[in-house]
Amino acid sequence: MSNRLGHIVVIGGGGTGIATMYDLCRRGFKVTLIERGELTSGTTGRHHGQLHCGARYAMGDRNIARECMHESEILRKIAPQAIEYNKGLFVAVDDEDMSYREQFIEACLESDIPAQEIPVPQALNYEKALSVKIKAAVVVPDGTIDPWRLVISFAAGALETQNAQICPYTEVIAINTSDEHIDSISVVDHTNGEQRTIDADLFINAAGPWAGQIAQMAGIPLQVAPSPGTMLVVKGRMSNMVVSRLHKAGDGDIIVPQRGLTIIGSTQWLSEDPDIVRIHEGDIPFLYESAEAMFPGFSEQKFHTAWAAARPLYGVSQDAEDVRALSRDFAAIDHEIADKIDNMVSIVGGKATTLRGMGEVATDMVCKKIGVEIPCTTADIVLPSHREFYKRGYHGN
Ligand SMILES: Cc1cc2nc3c(=O)[nH]c(=O)nc-3n(C[C@H](O)[C@H](O)[C@H](O)COP(=O)(O)OP(=O)(O)OC[C@H]3O[C@@H](n4cnc5c(N)ncnc54)[C@H](O)[C@@H]3O)c2cc1C
Structure with missing residues (x-):
């Protein structure tokens, strides 16, 4: 050939x-x-299915954020059949999140991501299951991909x-x-x-x-550092938008609606072998607890499944603490x-x-x-x- x-x-x-x-x-x-x-x-075939507009990365690296924004716009245009353009909502749950809000919006705008703060009642109107205790909400052009x-x-x-x-x-x-x-x-x-x-x-x-x-x-x-993470899925669509915690990218802070299911992810560690990606003990209770902070009642939804998959991060990291530092x-x-x-x-x-x-x-x-x-x-x-x-x-x- x-x-x-x-x-x-x-x-x-x-x-x-x-x-x-x-x-x-x-x-x-x-x-x-x-x-x-x-x-x-x-x-x-085993990720959250978030169409990243780049907001999650804007604080850490404007170039990656800009690249995600650019590519997500292209995918929305060339593959509309595989994308639900439901947008994303970053929500502040505590005072620490609130202190992050202004820099976050600034970082998004500098990365050409049209982040816009909306009044809390409007966010609660968009997402009925969202915690009434949220302190702020920012809309970004995220979406859901059918991977x-x-x-x-x-x-x-x-x-x-x-x-x-x-x-x-x-x-x-x-x-x-x-x-x-x-x-x-x-x-x-x-x-x-x-x-x-x-x-x-x-x-x-x-x-x-x-x-x-x-x-x-x-x-x-x-x-290449295989860096697995766990995702937990419950039955029922708890949100229509992709909902993320308004803080520095960390564990258990992204909730993605996929058809009639809701996914929360993820955690992150290092594995020497990408074929060995077993769910860590403690991941599931941790993910339930993290989801509860944004969606009270998440734990009462019927469990659907949970799995882990490995990110292909380029670079080396000596310990789990360092994994988030990898690009x-x-x-x-x-x-x-x-x-x-x-x-x-x-x-x-x-x-x-x-x-x-x-x-x-x-x-x-x-x-x-x-x-x-x-x-x-x-x-x-x-x-x-x-x-x-x-x-x-x-x-x-
Ligand atoms: C927990 C988690 C959540 C994520 N969430 C998102 C998200 O919401 N949105 C997003 O944009 N990205 C997300 N990602 C990142 C995204 O999933 C990956 O960056 C992407 O899927 C990597 O694709 P790939 O083709 O490079 O690797 P892979 O999909 O792993 O493809 C590599 C392929 O190589 C094959 N292979 C391996 N060895 C051999 C061999 N010897 N011979 C032949 N074939 C071989 C494997 O079977 C595999 O199919 C997430 C990742 C993780 C881990």
Whole structure:
């Protein structure tokens, strides 16, 4: 599978890998995407589903906040079928939250996020289950994403170009290198146990929290900190907006309505292995208690489920206290420059909200590496429905 521009293998069928495949295909590359499970079976299928406008990050990093605002506006335009634009409400619950309010609004405005304080009675009118004790409320342009539909729309868009081949249940088990160059990858097909090798001109590591393990197979040290967090879900839709605590980003301070359910998240710790992400003892009572501060009665809702997933944070952290200090930004790394492997790029970190932008940056890097200039079009083209993916099947036929 090759053409004038060449054949690229993307490793990882989460939001990052699929958005990267989509952009590469739109620019004319032939792409094979390798995913060890079902598409979105990594962190992408297991996050809150908040469309981040960036307000949560504005105090810590204006650039990340601006990037989220920019990408969330694009996603609302190109993937309306996967987004409920219900907006977000940051609420102050105590005096400490109140002391944070002015700087928070200022930081949002400096990040081009139109944050607007509204009177408390108006907030209580919007959200009937909200605590009557809240002291202030700020509206921001957050929303709810259907994580699966969003990403599968990108996959459908890639298949539409006829440049994509998608291989689920196919795990990379070795990367075969010689003379500072990747010749091929060895994979096992979990549907029949067969092993084979796949060669390509260039390989993109988009394996999220597993990206460090993939890089290691090529002898490359890549600093990815798998940082799991727990989310708790109750039945019933307690809010219509995404409701966040108006304080420094921390644990248990985001409530996201997803269809007829309400999710509170999350907690955060470090794990050496992204496959070991068990819910920590104490997380569930902690999340109930945190939700109660914003929505009294949350604990009386019927329990639906709880799970943990690992963030793919780029960088290293020595202890759990430090995890929040790790950047939520993403990085594209050309391993020719960093590690003397001439045909591998890694794209790691970021958010589900920034998937398209990550795909654009990774594809720009590929174009630069091979010396072609092909503009990105993914911000302007409305994606096909996720349903198109199943009409075409994994191979686009
Ligand atoms: C608790 C929590 C809450 C979050 N909430 C939000 C939110 O509300 N909004 C938001 O925007 N972001 C949120 N995020 C962040 C977001 O979920 C991630 O940034 C994003 O999903 C990462 O996508 P990815 O494609 O990089 O990684 P993944 O989705 O993990 O994809 C990597 C893929 O690589 C595959 N893979 C691994 N090893 C191999 C191998 N050897 N061979 C083949 N395939 C392999 C995996 O199976 C996986 O599917 C949250 C994250 C967490 C942990």
